[in-house]
Amino acid sequence: MKSPIRVAVTGAAGQIGYSLLFRIASGQMFGDDQPVILQLIEIPVDKAMKALEGVAMELDDCAFPLLQSMVLTSDPAVGFKDVNWALLVGSKPRGPGMERAELLKDNGKIFVGQGQAIDRNAAEDCRVVVVGNPANTNCMIGANQCKRLDPTRWTAMVRLDQNRAAAQLAKKASVQVKEVDNIFIFGNHSPTMFPAFAHATINNRPVPEVIGHHDWLKGEFCETVGKRGAAIIAARGLSSAASAANALVDHVQDLRTPGKIHSVAVRSDGAYGFDENVWAGLPVKTAAPGDYEVVTGMDMDDFAQQKIATTNAELVGERDTVKEMLT
Numbered sequence: 001m002k003s004p005i006r007v008a009v010t011g012a013a014g015q016i017g018y019s020l021l022f023r024i025a026s027g028q029m030f031g032d033d034q035p036v037i038l039q040l041i042e043i044p045v046d047k048a049m050k051a052l053e054g055v056a057m058e059l060d061d062c063a064f065p066l067l068q069s070m071v072l073t074s075d076p077a078v079g080f081k082d083v084n085w086a087l088l089v090g091s092k093p094r095g096p097g098m099e100r101a102e103l104l105k106d107n108g109k110i111f112v113g114q115g116q117a118i119d120r121n122a123a124e125d126c127r128v129v130v131v132g133n134p135a136n137t138n139c140m141i142g143a144n145q146c147k148r149l150d151p152t153r154w155t156a157m158v159r160l161d162q163n164r165a166a167a168q169l170a171k172k173a174s175v176q177v178k179e180v181d182n183i184f185i186f187g188n189h190s191p192t193m194f195p196a197f198a199h200a201t202i203n204n205r206p207v208p209e210v211i212g213h214h215d216w217l218k219g220e221f222c223e224t225v226g227k228r229g230a231a232i233i234a235a236r237g238l239s240s241a242a243s244a245a246n247a248l249v250d251h252v253q254d255l256r257t258p259g260k261i262h263s264v265a266v267r268s269d270g271a272y273g274f275d276e277n278v279w280a281g282l283p284v285k286t287a288a289p290g291d292y293e294v295v296t297g298m299d300m301d302d303f304a305q306q307k308i309a310t311t312n313a314e315l316v317g318e319r320d321t322v323k324e325m326l327t
């Protein structure tokens with residue numbers, strides 16, 4: 001048996017946490033021979049901590065052989081102590097009438113503190129994934145505050161958008177989703193994101209050739225993927241949770257699997273026209289477990305370049321809004 005790894009999850013008593021923790025503890029994220037110690041972080045209000053205790057009781061009741069122990073805490077210094085993976089799910093939701101700038105700043109403060117706590121406490125090999133919105137910018141803030149870890153260790157999740165895009169293409173072409181490949185998300189996890197359909201394939205044939213309906217690809221397809229989160233809130237009365245947890249399992253699994261090519265928001269070095277140092281969704285190829293390289297050289301036509309310019313402008317605007325949180 002391997003020695004256990006420590007995995008921190010913030011917002012552990014929230015909706016996504018409720019789907020996610022069971023999949024980690026059952027071995028779906030790190031493998032069925034990898035014991036885990038879960039370090040669950042919630043904010044110090046009675047309701048959240050009490051709910052977290054209930055979730056921990058349910059985890060106990062699953063009798064997962066791989067779940068070695070749990071730490072429940074409100075203290076980031078305790079929660080991030082020696083962690084190998086930090087999954088930052090918790091954030092402050094947008095309240096009624098709240099401006100986006102206010103949301104960015106309120107959440108930014110959380111990620112300043114968490115970035116510093118990870119810097120001081122996490123294991124040398126720690127990898128961080130940010131899910132809490134606005135995920136790309138929160139990730140940029142956390143990485144900026146965490147000087148000890150290389151910024152490439154900090155990624156944000158756009159995998160749910162990739163999975164959504166693959167499902168929409170499969171539906172349109174009347175094929176199984178496993179027949180869809182190479183659909184990657186560029187830019188922000190927001191409605192401006194660009195699912196680069198021209199490079200996607202269905203049974204190894206280019207998607208534009210299989211679907212043939214270019215207006216649908218440029219219009220309804222991009223819009224449906226970009227606004228899928230809002231459609232789910234409208235239908236369910238709550239935001240995506242199980243699908244988000246599932247996407248995080250995919251994100252981490254693929255980051256641990258050399259050779260996998262998948263969409264991850266990472267620090268831009270200028271590829272595809274993104275500003276340097278914003279965190280942008282890009283296709284990456286996993287090298288060694290936890291390490292990756294951005295896949296460069298994909299041709300972008302005028303439409304794609306314009307979509308990338310729009311989502312890049314949004315990321316740059318977000319960075320300007322939180323500039324005092326960047327060191």
Ligand code: NAX
Nearest residue numbers: 011013014015016041042043048090091131132133160244
């Ligand atoms: P919930 O509101 O159900 O849960 C969030 C939890 O985080 C709450 O229990 C809250 O007490 C806790 N929390 C807040 N601040 C915290 C802090 N500083 N430290 C520790 N815990 C803290 O939200 P949920 O539906 O679970 O969504 C979590 C986040 O994921 C939201 O920001 C949401 O917008 C974001 N999402 C991101 C997605 C992505 O693809 N990147 C997709 C799904 C989701 O919308």
